[in-house]
Structures are given as structure tokens and as C-alpha cells.
Amino acid sequence: MTCWDVVQDYGLRSLGIGERLLPRSDFTLCQQVVLIGSGMLWNIYFGAIALAAGFFLAIATAVAKAHHNPLLRKPADAFVLLFRGSPLFIQFFFAYFAFLNLKSVSPMLDDLSSAWLGALIVLFLNTSAYSAEIFYGALMSIPKGDNEAADAYGMHGFSRFRRITLPTTLRLAWPAYTNEAIFLFHSTTLVFVSGFPAQSQRGDALYYASYFADKTFNPFVPYPILAGYFILLTLTVIGLFGIVNRRLNRHLPRENTPKIRLRPNLIR
Amino acid sequence: MSEPGATIFSFCADPSSIDGFEWLACYLTTAKHLSIYWSVGTVLLLLAITAPVALLFGFGGASAARSRVWPVSIIGRSYIAVVRGVPDIAFFLFFVIALDQFFEYLRHQVKCPDWDMPIRQGNDFVVCAAAKLPLGNAPQWMHEVYGFSLAVLTFSIVFGAFAANVLYGAMRAVPRGQIETAEAYGMTQRQTFWRILVPQMWVYALPGLSNLWMVLIKATPLLFLLGVEDIVYWAKELGSTKTSKFTDYPHGDWRMWYFAGLLVFYLCFTKVSEAVLGRISRRLSRGQATAAGEAQRKAALS
Amino acid sequence: MKTLILSTAIVALTAGAALAQDVVRMGTEGAYPPYNFLNDKGEVDGFERELGDELCKRAELTCEWVTNEWDSIIPNLVSGNYDTIIAGMSITDERKQVIDFTENYTQPDPSAFVAMADASVDLSGAVIAAQAATIQASYVASELPGATLLEFATPEESIAAVRSGEADAVLADKAYLDPIVAEGGDLAFTGENVLIGGGVGMGVRQSDTELRDKFTAAIQSMKADGTLNALIAKWEIGEQF
Structure with missing residues (x-):
């Protein structure tokens, strides 16, 4: 069996397409690389959707947090505290049990306890809270002159927010936001460790890596493969966010463009 | 099946006859529940030991990364980059067994040089009895201490890389003028490093280190992956359904409530840490030539 | 002379690493009643606890109980963190490729x-x-x-x-x-x-043949005098021998 056959059998195994049975003996390096790579699809799915949806909630939360009206500010503060103050791991566990109990309320809520929706919701709320804190910090450091200039032009309300406040906030927050994105992708590996079940052995990269470690009793092959994939993913995220960063700062002279640097945040 | 053990309250002798508050009081003070309270201590102990050790790793990593000897620099940089580019859980899942085997292998080489059997026999990892860690006849607590130390070491290696990154940034943030002045005074490189750079870098490192501390707190629920019986382990064990055949306190699936308890515990812990770190930060900024220090000076003047 | 003593010592060691030690560490999960579970006092209890203690007595070994998550129970045995698995583990060909089993102490359940x-x-x-x-x-x-x-x-x-x-x-x-x-x-x-499977047995490292044989002998003696059947009945494990 050539490696190409393995790719055809297992390349999309994590989505339930291809060979139904996972390899059970005579594990080849190719099988491990292909299956763990197939699992990466889940990590990318979780990370990309949570990040895209979380962006909007994060902006809304940041604005609410900066608002003078306590009816907006207090809930935003509490939301950020709840998700930044507790470990994501515990959030996953707790949410899974809570979702299980919710299921008895209505059959509409059935999908909540499957990873594809339930875990996505937790990741979405979690990254929203972290990003909200980043955007809030940026919102607070908008140069006074920007607002004064907007006043001078007679800009108010939403058009001022869209044309002045938001672009500056994004510019200031972008390097930190890039880090948040990277660590969000890292934390997607917690999904199947933390209570959400893997259905028909469709799991993420870590699920397959630990499957192989379990079967071969040799953790020194699958985990480095997993590590390699994540380093590639990290580099891709840095690249994509770098493009956006250049676009956000396209009016500035070259050397003033803030550099994106990987700064720590890791597991929540 | 089990006879009632030593109880804290006298009315706990026959749990089937009590209910309400008394039942709960007895339930929450069973010997098994005391284990979860102890495991909170384990978590705090882990944090207390890991923080300084990780800082040490971080200091080593940062110093190596800015070394002028390029192999050293490469090692330092790749330590930082690799550990930070990969999800930590991947390290947690295989470091403990890897480190354990590594140490036993080293001891084996030293203590049993005449050993003629292969160490890897099929799937088995076999070293001579004298090289085993801890020794085979060691009491259980030694095994637990050893397991705990491996967990501390794993946490320190992972978080050391993050600390290294923070300290590396902080060393570069110390104003260039300070270094130049030191050089002008004729200090050697070593003297400049220890007398000028290291004392001044902390104020720049503090925000990053505070962040790291918060992250470290929030990584502790992963301890159970490292084979330490921590609060997550006990919450799962205690919360799971108990049938009356195997316990005096049967109950349904209560794991959700146990995890709610853990959630509250971590929130409180984070809040307290935030308050303490805020204080330290104000303390450190005093008299420093930074924005925060300047603000303090102005506030004192007005 | 010295080398001779040393080499005999090594033979004794290789014969069974666990036997050269005083304590045999029994690894279990502690979450699978009635086979094994933690009682209200937080101690390992259940069918396998009673069985294991009796087996150790008959094999004249000092035993100690350790719990480990099911997921990693085989890797930790193989790397020597404990010496046996006694955790309701069924004997299967797949597992036999990695570890050895004693004779089964329950019927195929x-x-x-x-x-x-x-x-x-x-x-x-x-x-x-x-x-x-x-x-x-x-x-x-x-x-x-x-x-x-x-x-x-x-x-x-x-x-x-x-x-x-x-x-x-x-x-x-x-x-x-x-x-x-x-x-x-x-x-x-x-x-x-x-x-499914060939009954439950104790798992040991493949290199620990002597320990395996000792436990197998003890299991056989418990089967012979009916004590094993009594335990199976007490904990309602299933078919008797």
C-alpha cells in the first residue's frame, strides 16, 4: 500500500469520509502524518470560525466596556472576567455538562453537546472575551488628536466610529490580536480532551496523535508530527495577519508599521 | 459495602437516616472529599514551586538567546520558538513518560555499567533495579513526590520558554543609554549584565510576567494529564454517579456542580492575583523612568 | 570472583525486575465498580482489591495499590511506574502484543x-x-x-x-x-x-515472566479451593468457574 492510497483512505477521515476503520496494526509513518493532518481540519475549523465570529462580539464588548452607561459596561466587564478569569479547560467541561442538561428543554438544542457546535460556542465566547480586552486596551489608547480631528470635521455617531475609531483601534490592537489568534488555534486541541466526545473516531489532530501514541506506545513519533503541523499553522496565521496589518497601516511610512511579534498568552 | 470510617460529625454514623443539611455536611466531609481539599493545596504548591523554577529556565533561555556565541544563541532561540509554537498540551501528554525514561536511562548508565541486556525489550523499558526512580521498594509518598516533581519540571520547561521570551524583550527594553554609560565607566560585559541590565529589566518584564502568572494558574487543570491526582481528577471522581451498593452517600451525576465549584475557585484566585500583582507593579514603578513611574511622581506632587 | 558475583546478581535482576524489589505496585483505575472503585474513605475497594490482596498473600508478595487513568494505564505499566494492571482488563490479542497477562480470573464476561x-x-x-x-x-x-x-x-x-x-x-x-x-x-x-475478549486477567510487562507465573499460580490455587468463586459471587461479577 503506497502512501498515496493512505491519503485517499484517510485524508478526510476526520470528516467521516474514506476508510471507516482506523489503522489497527503495522502503523506506518505515512498513516500517522496523514491522519494527524486530517485531524488538523477540525482545529482549523474551530479556530477560523470562532475567530471570525468572535471578532464582532469582541468589538461590541470592547465598546460596551468603554461606555459610560453602567448598564452596558457592567455586563461586558462580567463577561470578560468570567471567560478570562477561568481556565478554558474548565469552561469546556462545565459547558458540556450544562449543554447536556439543556437538551431536555427542547430537541432544537440537541446539537449543543456535540463538539462541532458546543465546543465552537465555548471557543467563540472565550476568544471574544480575550479579544475584547485587547480591543478595549486599544480603544483607550486612541490618540486624543484623532477624536479632535473627527470633531472638527463634524463627524458623529456611527460614521465617526466606522471611519475614525475602528480603524485606529484595529491598527493599535492588531499585533496583540495576532497572538490571540495563534493561541486560539492552539487551544482548539483541548476540545476532545475536555469532555466533548469524538463521534465515530472523528477527532482533531491531538485525538489522532494520542490514538497513535496509545496504539504504538511510542509518543516520540505522533507528537512531533502534531508539533510540526502546528508550527506550520502558526506561520500561516502570522502571514495572513501580516497582510492585514500592512493593509491597515498602508498610509503610514514603511518604517512606522508596527511589527507583529509573537507574545505569550498560551492556554487560558 | 464499606463500613463508615472516621467521621467529623457524630451524626454521620448512619448516613442513610439523615437528610438535608446534615447529610450534606457529612457528605462533604468524607475522607474522599478531604482528598479534593488537599488537592487544592497540591495546585497551590505546584504554582509556588513552578513560578520561580520557570523564571530560572526563562532567565537561562533569555541569556542564551542573546549570547554572542551563536550555537548557544541558536539553542536559546529554538527553545523559545519551538515551545511557543506548539500547543502545550502536546508537551504535557508525553513529557512525563519521556522525562521519566530519560532520567532512568541516565541513572542506568551510571549505576549499572555492566548491564548486558537491552533497555528496550520489545515494548518494555527495562533498567536495572538500582536505576529505577524512585527505587522499587520506596513508599508510596516517594512515588507521589517524584510524579509531582516531574509535573513541576514539565510545567517549568514549557512556561520557562514563555518567561524567556518576556525576559528577552525586557532586556532589550532597558534604555541603550544605561548600557553605554556602564561601558563608559569601564565595566566589563559581565558587570554590565549583572549590575545594570538585570536589576533594571524587571520593571519592563513585570506586565508580561503577570500575564504569564495568570496563564500558569489557568493551566493547572491540565495537571491530571501529567498523572497528578488534582482537583479535576477528584471533581470527576466525586461528581460521578454513585450507586448505594458502593457508597453510603448515593447520588446522581453531580459533575456539573463540582465543575461549577472549580470555576468559582479559579475566578476568585484570578481576582486575588490581579489585586496582588497590581500592588507589586505600583511598588516596582516607584522612581523608575517610565510612564507609570512618572505618573506616580506627579500624583505625589499635586 | 567479584565479576562472578556481579553477573549472578544481574541474572537475578533480569529474571524479574519486580521480584528483586520488596513491593509490587498494583495499578488500577478506581472508577469501575464492582471491579475497582474508590470507597468513601478514598481507598481502592471492590472485587479486584480483595482478589489482589489475597493473591499477594498467596504469592508472598507485599503489594501496594496505585490508581492511574485508564487512557494511559498500559504505557505507565510498560515504562515501569507500577508492576501489574489489575483493572478489569480483558485479555485480547491486541493487548497481548504489548503486555503479558496472567491466567484469567473471571470467565469471559x-x-x-x-x-x-x-x-x-x-x-x-x-x-x-x-x-x-x-x-x-x-x-x-x-x-x-x-x-x-x-x-x-x-x-x-x-x-x-x-x-x-x-x-x-x-x-x-x-x-x-x-x-x-x-x-x-x-x-x-x-x-x-x-x-468479547478472553476474560479478565492481570497485566504485567512482557519481561516480567516470573511475576506473571507467580500470580498465575496464585490464581490457580484460588480457583482450586473455591475462594475465587466466593469472591465472584460476593461482588456479582458474573459466571463462576
Whole structure:
């Protein structure tokens, strides 16, 4: 069996397409690389959707947090505290049990306890809270002159927010936001460790890596493969966010463009 | 099946006859529940030991990364980059067994040089009895201490890389003028490093280190992956359904409530840490030539 | 002379690393009643606790109990963190490639399906929960092609999944399910029992042949004088010998 056959059998195994049975003996390096790579699809799915949806909630939360009206500010503060103050791991566990109990309320809520929706919701709320804190910090450091200039032009309300406040906030927050994105992708590996079940052995990269470690009793092959994939993913995220960063700062002279640097945040 | 053990309250002798508050009081003070309270201590102990050790790793990593000897620099940089580019859980899942085997292998080489059997026999990892860690006849607590130390070491290696990154940034943030002045005074490189750079870098490192501390707190629920019986382990064990055949306190699936308890515990812990770190930060900024220090000076003047 | 003594010592050591030590460490899961569980005092209890203590007495070994998560129970045995697995582990060919087993101390135990009492489940196309890395999980994956396997880290979670409707049924050892069905009220056995595996045995490292033989001898002596049957009856494990 050539490696190409393995790719055809297992390349999309994590989505339930291809060979139904996972390899059970005579594990080849190719099988491990292909299956763990197939699992990466889940990590990318979780990370990309949570990040895209979380962006909007994060902006809304940041604005609410900066608002003078306590009816907006207090809930935003509490939301950020709840998700930044507790470990994501515990959030996953707790949410899974809570979702299980919710299921008895209505059959509409059935999908909540499957990873594809339930875990996505937790990741979405979690990254929203972290990003909200980043955007809030940026919102607070908008140069006074920007607002004064907007006043001078007679800009108010939403058009001022869209044309002045938001672009500056994004510019200031972008390097930190890039880090948040990277660590969000890292934390997607917690999904199947933390209570959400893997259905028909469709799991993420870590699920397959630990499957192989379990079967071969040799953790020194699958985990480095997993590590390699994540380093590639990290580099891709840095690249994509770098493009956006250049676009956000396209009016500035070259050397003033803030550099994106990987700064720590890791597991929540 | 089990006879009632030593109880804290006298009315706990026959749990089937009590209910309400008394039942709960007895339930929450069973010997098994005391284990979860102890495991909170384990978590705090882990944090207390890991923080300084990780800082040490971080200091080593940062110093190596800015070394002028390029192999050293490469090692330092790749330590930082690799550990930070990969999800930590991947390290947690295989470091403990890897480190354990590594140490036993080293001891084996030293203590049993005449050993003629292969160490890897099929799937088995076999070293001579004298090289085993801890020794085979060691009491259980030694095994637990050893397991705990491996967990501390794993946490320190992972978080050391993050600390290294923070300290590396902080060393570069110390104003260039300070270094130049030191050089002008004729200090050697070593003297400049220890007398000028290291004392001044902390104020720049503090925000990053505070962040790291918060992250470290929030990584502790992963301890159970490292084979330490921590609060997550006990919450799962205690919360799971108990049938009356195997316990005096049967109950349904209560794991959700146990995890709610853990959630509250971590929130409180984070809040307290935030308050303490805020204080330290104000303390450190005093008299420093930074924005925060300047603000303090102005506030004192007005 | 000196080298001679040294080499005999090495032979003694290689014969069985565990035997050269005073203490045999017994690894179990502590979450699978009636086989093994933690009692209110937080100690390992259950069928295998009583059995293990008796076996150690007969084999004249000092034993010590350790708990370990099911997921990593074999890797930790292989790398020497304890010397035996006594955790309701069925003897299978797949596991035999990695570790050795003593003679079985239970009959091949039937596994059973449990579903909600008011539901009618077609097992061939159902969602079936099982504990990950168990014989039941591999049975569902390979023998029930129409069914969807849902894997959980602990047996507890697989039961909870049936109660929540996440899974239609759970497949586990019948002895584990019996008290849950008896007390739960909302759950019931469904479908036919299936026989998987070759009974439960103690797992030891493949290099530890002497330890394996000692325990096998002790198990045989307990089978011969009927004490094993008495234990099986006491803990309602299933068929007797």
C-alpha cells in the first residue's frame, strides 16, 4: 500500500469520509502524518470560525466596556472576567455538562453537546472575551488628536466610529490580536480532551496523535508530527495577519508599521 | 459495602437516616472529599514551586538567546520558538513518560555499567533495579513526590520558554543609554549584565510576567494529564454517579456542580492575583523612568 | 570472583525486575465498580482489591495499590511506574502484543447494551457510547458497521451520554452495568449480550515472566479451593468457574 492510497483512505477521515476503520496494526509513518493532518481540519475549523465570529462580539464588548452607561459596561466587564478569569479547560467541561442538561428543554438544542457546535460556542465566547480586552486596551489608547480631528470635521455617531475609531483601534490592537489568534488555534486541541466526545473516531489532530501514541506506545513519533503541523499553522496565521496589518497601516511610512511579534498568552 | 470510617460529625454514623443539611455536611466531609481539599493545596504548591523554577529556565533561555556565541544563541532561540509554537498540551501528554525514561536511562548508565541486556525489550523499558526512580521498594509518598516533581519540571520547561521570551524583550527594553554609560565607566560585559541590565529589566518584564502568572494558574487543570491526582481528577471522581451498593452517600451525576465549584475557585484566585500583582507593579514603578513611574511622581506632587 | 558475583546478581535482576524489589505496585483505575472503585474513605475497594490482596498473600508478595487513568494505564505499566494492571482488563490479542497477562480470573464476561427504558433502539444503526480504548469500543468500531461509535474517557461519561440522549445505547461490561440499571430506574438492557475478549486477567510487562507465573499460580490455587468463586459471587461479577 503506497502512501498515496493512505491519503485517499484517510485524508478526510476526520470528516467521516474514506476508510471507516482506523489503522489497527503495522502503523506506518505515512498513516500517522496523514491522519494527524486530517485531524488538523477540525482545529482549523474551530479556530477560523470562532475567530471570525468572535471578532464582532469582541468589538461590541470592547465598546460596551468603554461606555459610560453602567448598564452596558457592567455586563461586558462580567463577561470578560468570567471567560478570562477561568481556565478554558474548565469552561469546556462545565459547558458540556450544562449543554447536556439543556437538551431536555427542547430537541432544537440537541446539537449543543456535540463538539462541532458546543465546543465552537465555548471557543467563540472565550476568544471574544480575550479579544475584547485587547480591543478595549486599544480603544483607550486612541490618540486624543484623532477624536479632535473627527470633531472638527463634524463627524458623529456611527460614521465617526466606522471611519475614525475602528480603524485606529484595529491598527493599535492588531499585533496583540495576532497572538490571540495563534493561541486560539492552539487551544482548539483541548476540545476532545475536555469532555466533548469524538463521534465515530472523528477527532482533531491531538485525538489522532494520542490514538497513535496509545496504539504504538511510542509518543516520540505522533507528537512531533502534531508539533510540526502546528508550527506550520502558526506561520500561516502570522502571514495572513501580516497582510492585514500592512493593509491597515498602508498610509503610514514603511518604517512606522508596527511589527507583529509573537507574545505569550498560551492556554487560558 | 464499606463500613463508615472516621467521621467529623457524630451524626454521620448512619448516613442513610439523615437528610438535608446534615447529610450534606457529612457528605462533604468524607475522607474522599478531604482528598479534593488537599488537592487544592497540591495546585497551590505546584504554582509556588513552578513560578520561580520557570523564571530560572526563562532567565537561562533569555541569556542564551542573546549570547554572542551563536550555537548557544541558536539553542536559546529554538527553545523559545519551538515551545511557543506548539500547543502545550502536546508537551504535557508525553513529557512525563519521556522525562521519566530519560532520567532512568541516565541513572542506568551510571549505576549499572555492566548491564548486558537491552533497555528496550520489545515494548518494555527495562533498567536495572538500582536505576529505577524512585527505587522499587520506596513508599508510596516517594512515588507521589517524584510524579509531582516531574509535573513541576514539565510545567517549568514549557512556561520557562514563555518567561524567556518576556525576559528577552525586557532586556532589550532597558534604555541603550544605561548600557553605554556602564561601558563608559569601564565595566566589563559581565558587570554590565549583572549590575545594570538585570536589576533594571524587571520593571519592563513585570506586565508580561503577570500575564504569564495568570496563564500558569489557568493551566493547572491540565495537571491530571501529567498523572497528578488534582482537583479535576477528584471533581470527576466525586461528581460521578454513585450507586448505594458502593457508597453510603448515593447520588446522581453531580459533575456539573463540582465543575461549577472549580470555576468559582479559579475566578476568585484570578481576582486575588490581579489585586496582588497590581500592588507589586505600583511598588516596582516607584522612581523608575517610565510612564507609570512618572505618573506616580506627579500624583505625589499635586 | 567479584565479576562472578556481579553477573549472578544481574541474572537475578533480569529474571524479574519486580521480584528483586520488596513491593509490587498494583495499578488500577478506581472508577469501575464492582471491579475497582474508590470507597468513601478514598481507598481502592471492590472485587479486584480483595482478589489482589489475597493473591499477594498467596504469592508472598507485599503489594501496594496505585490508581492511574485508564487512557494511559498500559504505557505507565510498560515504562515501569507500577508492576501489574489489575483493572478489569480483558485479555485480547491486541493487548497481548504489548503486555503479558496472567491466567484469567473471571470467565469471559458478557458485555451488554443499555438504553433508556422507554426507547426502542435498533442497535445496527444506533449511536453507541463506549469507554475509549476498551474492547467494547473496538467491538463497535469493527463489528457494528452501521453504528456510530461515541468514545468517552471514563465509563461514567458513557452512561451519562445515554441519559442525555447523546447516545442511543452504551456497551460495557455487564457486571458494571447491573447495579446502574438496578438503581437508575430509567435505564434498561437491550439487545443480546455479546462475548468479547478472553476474560479478565492481570497485566504485567512482557519481561516480567516470573511475576506473571507467580500470580498465575496464585490464581490457580484460588480457583482450586473455591475462594475465587466466593469472591465472584460476593461482588456479582458474573459466571463462576
